[in-house]
Amino acid sequence: MGSSLNQQLFRMLACSRSSSSSTAGRSKSHGRDMFLRFPVRSYSRFRCVSEPWLPLVTGSGFMESSVKASNGLEMADDYTNHNLLLASTDPFVINMYSCSLHSVLHNFPVNMFDVEPPKRAGYPSLYLMGSCKGILCVLEGCEDIILWNPTIGHLKKLPNSGINHHSYKISTRGFGYDELNDDFKVVEICCYARLGINRETIVNVYSLKSNSWRRIKDYEGGIISCSPGVFLNGVLHWPATHKDGLNTDWSILSLDVSAETHGTTLMLPQCENGFDDLRLGVLKGRLCVFCNYYRHEMHVWMMKEYGSNKSWCKFASIPYSQNIPGRILPLCVSKSGEILVKYGDSLMLFNKADDSFTETEVKMDDPASLYEVATYTETFVSPYLYDDVKDQI
Template sequence: MPDLPQELIVDILTRLPVKSILRFRCVSKSWLCLIASPHFIKSHLTISTKVNNHARHGLLLAPIDAPTELYTCSLYSVLYQRSPVSAEKVQLPLQSKYPRLSFVGCCNGLVCLSEGSHDLILFNPSTRKSNVLPNSGIDVGKFKHMTYGFGYDEVHDDYKVVAIGYSCPYGMNCQTIVNVYSLRTNSWRNIQGYEGGFISSCSGVFVNGALHWLVVSEDGSISSWRIVSLNLATETYGEKLQPNYEKGNVAFTPGVLEGNLCVFYNHYEVKFDVWVMKEYGLKESWTKLACIPYSVNFKGRASPLFVSEAGEILLKHDYSLMLYNGKVDIFTNRDLQMQGANYPGAAAVYIESLVSPHIDEVGHKTCAQ
């Protein structure tokens, strides 16, 4: 397309899926440089997030019966394909001898993973690029309880990983350490810890420029659980008021659905409520998205992953995936075909992007020559 204006070429390419764009890098040096440019990558990401369908989303799976493997498939096929969905195996540069992969978080097409040895990896499932992060500097022998979070600092155009370690010998005199990794500097540094209680072991949920955890007071009172946020730009803590949920024997799990902060309330043996904060920071905007009753097919051990255009909720339930239609109260199991594995132990929805998991100047040097 030598006669087309550069602006039109950019407009066409940014609307294509990542797989197609990667093939076009071979067209010419100018196209290679264009596709590798930060402006193009951001433009493609912006369009991908605005596309009103699920074709630009993928599902990353970590099987419980193959702990060293990762699989990926299109979210669209999981939501709408009637036949079993085939998932493709992907490779990662695993560091430990016996890794146990778990998801820390997803942001702009990057997925942060932790291994059993507390190694951390940034991975782009669309480009298959990965980056093993340097050690956090936290003594995991002393701070045996670790939790992490991953998100994007828009103010400084930087991706950050937060590592939080706890040491509570004999349940008393607990110590906390919080270190933050910056992708831009490829280094860790220590910041002030949260002093109002203990952050739960679940990974931080990234919404609106901040990571969110559930925190319990120092006396361990369940009634005092609350949502604490860490702004990644200012690296300051705040609190978000919870919805007016029913009290009782309840377990709380934070999450994100449709870009909104969520809390999942598991009323043991009774029901599973999904609450969504429609307007960030506004308590009155909490809305109950679904109330899923316990049944033979549903025991409450679930993680909502996505909401379809029809309002169905994709759930990671025990070691399977299912769709829940609240209008007719029906569960539909989604069969996955993973060569060498059968049971998804963890699942995460990501958006297709060209965002690099490391600061790579090689492409820019090539273009500058």
């Protein structure tokens, strides 16, 4: 495999050197397409092996092609180009690891790779706010936001939004791609609530293209959950609640990333009362609600037809085990129907047919310290997409 890749690299190098000026444009486009067929981890070698190749793998044309190519990678249901990112702390040192999601789901031998955390300010905590097209949105500490592609090592610290987060009781973020305007965006929502009544909710949107924040119309529908927004179909989603006395009504706030407007409120499924935690997620490309009845079970509801409140169906009921401590968080579903879950400090496969759990082959130096897990695709897409300078922070 390695020798075959090297032979292809040398053939491409020879072609790039022999190209005439009349065919330069055509050769550059062909070269970009060829690079996109190689494993993404070969990126660093492409940058170093030849000076003519450098603009091919750093120019705006290559990045635009990478964004388009990432669409197919994210939709593939075999997870061939998907990875798991795992974060642990011991106790003030953050360690990160990456492994193939495809290998985990198919019980293949799992190779764990050390990943350099995207730390800049020295905070002892990192929180994963979501991933899109290979870029992860990372919250460092309470306020600093970083866009980071761990596969190619590019990261960008965002400018401060200007909000004093200590003045608000609830702060949450969401990350997604604006396909209409070819832009990546981060949404920040801050709520000030007192005695269960929403007093003020402000919404700020960061545009990677303009590298700036702007405030949009405030949300007046209720109090937003502090869990990260879930991105699907060009829309970010959060659980939201209206509190009136002792009654609590939950719904789903939707925000269109392209239009930057609050969309139609989606209703929650008919969850049984008594859940202590409510989260959203995406499984099998569909919006899901995770109703957690801690130490009893988790109900996973799936919206079969996006936007249709009548299409909610219960996809799974995942029981808690007396022998496994911690909470359950579903991550993805394999082709065979098994659900990969973060269960406390472990990664396990849940079989709906017999309600059984199977340990995965993911082995960490200190699995008891696992606190964050995210899935992402391996892509060439860089947070430097609209920057003139490629070697920034």
